[in-house]
Amino acid sequence: MNIGFIGLGNMGAPMALNLLKAGHHVYVYDLVESTVQMLEASGAVRAASPAKVASADIDMLITMLPASVHVKQVYLGDDGVLAAVGKQVLLIDSSTIDPQTAREVAAQAAAQGNDMLDAPVSGGTGGAQAGTLTFMVGGDEAVFERALPVLQAMGKNIVYCGGAGNGQVAKVANNMLLGISMIGAAEAMNLGVSLGMDPKVLAGIINTSSGRCWSTEVYNPYPGVVETAPASRGYAGGFGADLMLKDLGLATEAARAAKVPVVMGAAAQQLYQTFSSQGHGKLDFSGIIKLFSDK
Amino acid sequence: MNIGFIGLGNMGAPMALNLLKAGHHVYVYDLVESTVQMLEASGAVRAASPAKVASADIDMLITMLPASVHVKQVYLGDDGVLAAVGKQVLLIDSSTIDPQTAREVAAQAAAQGNDMLDAPVSGGTGGAQAGTLTFMVGGDEAVFERALPVLQAMGKNIVYCGGAGNGQVAKVANNMLLGISMIGAAEAMNLGVSLGMDPKVLAGIINTSSGRCWSTEVYNPYPGVVETAPASRGYAGGFGADLMLKDLGLATEAARAAKVPVVMGAAAQQLYQTFSSQGHGKLDFSGIIKLFSDK
């Protein structure tokens, strides 16, 4: 298949490479010249602008951008995708952005006859490289079915979430809960150890009890409990605290727009902002335990 | 074995019944006459006071009391257990209380030569009746081994947590995290549904992703997602909001004593207090979602 790909950052570049590996023909665009060259060396074809990607001979166009402002610009700008793309091209935005913007862009695409999906991912750069990302996909279900084989070249778990924007809703809701339970896990582990328990014993009890969550089982924030977790290597790598902060910002903004309270979600956002303001935004997000105790 | 049992409330009575069923000889005491009669009808022997239970011909004495103040009174009072009990009797307190008090009482027991375990439970009245409670046990490990067969008559999952008080520490840490993740689950479900997602689809995605926790998988607070959960029967039964509030109070008090921050734990306590002050303390604790939305 002929596929356009705009946004070749830490996530986008390995995703595009996986499309090439799967035998697709890929047109690429990014502002960073070196990344474009790397993709060219792997067989991609360079385009000079988003509009040039959009007007190439493609069946599908995927975008992977940092934030809502870039998505609006790339799709809706004067020299953007929608102004240049043919009606037959299926549009997929894999950026993590707020659901409202995702729905606005999808509505404008629909108005001019283009099918569009929002398909944010989880799984990090490791998952992007291994082709094991989870895609949370919003849009028409028949369109989802058409996109599925291409998404499967980049991910392992492709989940249909309902209408336009619902991929973003699912991601924002999941990650808000993740941020909350990670801080909860950090507080519970820190409290228990301060009161005299062995961290592994405590984690073992929680993990067979009602407090168990992904943050205690797979990604325990206390050093030495889970050998493969960032906590056991100084909180290097993984999912950065600043990325969690960004997602919590999307969650509280979406809640503000929807007029629903997210008391714990907002507290989590503020604690991650405090952690980041203290200079730790590049650490893995499980490092938030250091806000409370630096042992 | 000959066993004393003090405190025959909603939890204590079925626990004592299970000891009788297992063939033990049980001496009982409670302030409520009707409960004592019910136990007598099942084969228990009534004693006139905690001290009378303690001075009966017993090998082991189990207490199941509402709060620290009762534990102190029953064990340390002038007419209490420690003043009357023989050195050979193994003492087990299954009340949920603060770790400091548990350690104080255990230290006084040890000072006069009595082995003692703290062994708070989880699993609710259903688990007490079915004999499937989880016991989190603190104290000497050899003493734990001696108590094990008796605890197994009342529970299924008997976990050794380390030295005196650690049973309470494990319970308080687990339940604090449970309270936090339940509110987080309520906020995430409410946010996602408000933004247009189907609650079952959203729960399905979270449960295969990094936001998953016991509160989304087993006990989802959104009505209709988990058929067996209290949310699907109007938040009746289960683990009452006021009981969660009590445990969160123990957690924040333990944190205050240990001088460690529990920002989210304290927020959870205050939200449950708000929910209770609004008149909902008797609902299951997953009903906290009604604080944010009454759909």
Next chain:
Amino acid sequence: MNIGFIGLGNMGAPMALNLLKAGHHVYVYDLVESTVQMLEASGAVRAASPAKVASADIDMLITMLPASVHVKQVYLGDDGVLAAVGKQVLLIDSSTIDPQTAREVAAQAAAQGNDMLDAPVSGGTGGAQAGTLTFMVGGDEAVFERALPVLQAMGKNIVYCGGAGNGQVAKVANNMLLGISMIGAAEAMNLGVSLGMDPKVLAGIINTSSGRCWSTEVYNPYPGVVETAPASRGYAGGFGADLMLKDLGLATEAARAAKVPVVMGAAAQQLYQTFSSQGHGKLDFSGIIKLFSDK
């Protein structure tokens, strides 16, 4: 002076009336016909669109709009103010919006040679009618001096806050602190009274001590403490909880953009959202005490 006025809502209409009373010639625009007629009856001249106001023979143009989206549309839209206005016209936006948008619009005005001030107000509809509003003004100081006489026809306390956007910053910072201290006052009063104190005695002590704030002295949330406060008339009138919620949303958004933590500010926003979601958004913002106790 000849003045344009766009936005004749609960605040804008009485402000424009005060300009007429002061002898100014006023061109007005609003979507609501009845308000325009009322202003006409008082001597204003109707214009058919924002652009028509802007292109009238005016020296100054004032806008009073509900939110950022309207400010952007009225100033920057295709048929908007900037496209139609002459360079000699001094622009003043009195809407309460986020500082970023205020700065964007001011920058575009400056780029085409128009002086512009942001001048949000406090004092409510009562202050608008009485001409006693406080104006917090951002922009060039010489421009501020030129605007001063006109603002004084509508307000009593006109404060220069520094460069463009700083009027909005001052308002957002002040109102965030107001929201926080109002909830704090509600909690402190509710706690003290629950513990047995007379509310007037407690307020008297706080007001001569280090806890004193505008929310305890002037606007005490406990009924009967300050006779003129909304708490003493069922929380009717005053500054609505939903307006406080809007301002707290502006504050947390500004903090997110500035990457600074506002832990208490975000908690205040969420508590007001909870209060509003429970159906109380139209009450005065001091009614938040009812979230905790409905006595």
Next chain:
Amino acid sequence: MNIGFIGLGNMGAPMALNLLKAGHHVYVYDLVESTVQMLEASGAVRAASPAKVASADIDMLITMLPASVHVKQVYLGDDGVLAAVGKQVLLIDSSTIDPQTAREVAAQAAAQGNDMLDAPVSGGTGGAQAGTLTFMVGGDEAVFERALPVLQAMGKNIVYCGGAGNGQVAKVANNMLLGISMIGAAEAMNLGVSLGMDPKVLAGIINTSSGRCWSTEVYNPYPGVVETAPASRGYAGGFGADLMLKDLGLATEAARAAKVPVVMGAAAQQLYQTFSSQGHGKLDFSGIIKLFSDK
């Protein structure tokens, strides 16, 4: 008058000195020998134990102790005050403790015929030395009148708060609100300055507006705004963050006992605990602004 004084710490010693200066005859007790010697050198008479102070020829006995546990021990212990004191002696506890304990001790005193007041202070060591403390006094009003002349030798502002324990209630409610508004002031100042405002201009606006509070006017946490405030001398001296943390702990505990929510109060407690756990507990409590920004 003959007065007993137990507890000669940073607060108690200068208070006792002021009683001596006012011409009273003072019997003193403390565990720290050097302080006792200092008081002796100023004319006090040493007693060998709390009971010896209580059984001396005194009309009034004042205690100034660190926490509830010490108050219980000194008054209710086997060798304590109540066991030794004559009925004619008026008892005054100036310690800051929880209202429940204050009421328990007062009830026991009353039961044996002793009048008792709780009279916690504010004003710090500076106020203790200068004799300008504020006393918040709970107990019988006629007893308060009898104590007044003696309290005036140590303080300037002596406030009657109602029945037993109400002095503690007033202090705990005031200081909880103080902790909340100080963090709010820190966040508002930090936000405004981060968004480009001059800190003095911002403080000036807040102080003439609805956000004003003691924490912005007298004790502004931003360096350089109030010259006499600890913020302008590196947060040295003043009222230590760990003392604020203690008072917030008393407030949340009192709220727990009273079953009322204090959401912001608990958040303030946890933020001060976080600040203290990061090693800053000895700084003035306005230093909490450093948690969010270390400029």
